[in-house]
Amino acid sequence: MLARLPSSHPRYLAISKRAHQLKAGYDGERYVDKILNEIAFPQGTSILKDITLEINPDYIIQIDTLIITPYNSYLLEIKNYSGSIQFNQTVGKTIKTSPNGQMDKYDCIIHQLDRAKTGLKEWLNQHNMDMPIEALIVMANSNTDIPIPLETAIVKYAKQIPLYIRSHFKKEKTITSTSINKITKTIQLHRKKWWTDFPCKQYNISPNELKRGVLCNTCNEPTTRIPGHSWFCYLCKKNNKSALNKSVDDWFLLVSPTLTNRQLRLFLGLRSSSATSVVLRSQNLKRHGATRNITYTKK
């Protein structure tokens, strides 16, 4: 979206901030994955990631990581914050103060964690299953400062997780391997695909507000077609071999799962419908409908 949206667009800053948050969240989860690889989990352990479960149509939970060992299960809510964190359960907010002094408020992560744990318990109950669950807030960034320790939830830095989880391995086993298998299979079977609207719909941006053309892979500005060659960016002074495929993909990522000749012609700023047909044929797309009413989807 940021590549296609002109930087002068009124929503550019908000989307750029959201993209930054999503990237930080993703990096945090990747880092915790690496840390978890350090743990020699007991035989039969199951690790599930990015689970979305529906308890009822109004109660949907998302779990970053669920680790089920024979000794205990751990529901991990992973956060990647820089700066200082304050939990204010009374007002239901988590307040992050960045090193530059900027303050951001989030929905209370203790409440979020409790909602996920209670939801998972309820979901297991609906499927006639049960297990002990320990919910943990995991701070991926070891520089995140938590000035007031929490009494109502367990907060650990990612680096503390291996020692913490390993310390439970000597205790009594509470979950049988049959249970672990059954719970894992049932979650795999029922997990929902997390699906949000297409970004254009989500942010109420019409495709007409996006930059038109085949954009350069480096600077995201429109390229020029050099006959017999490829798409050339005069700013970067280079050819972009994959720019056309990437620009067609932009439509499917941002706007809609279907595409017509007219839509693509306007989106890429092509001269004619016959030129657009050539482009459409060059892409690995599925054709639907009769001669005058053809739509294309990804295969």
Ligand SMILES: [Zn+2]
């Ligand atoms: Zn360029």
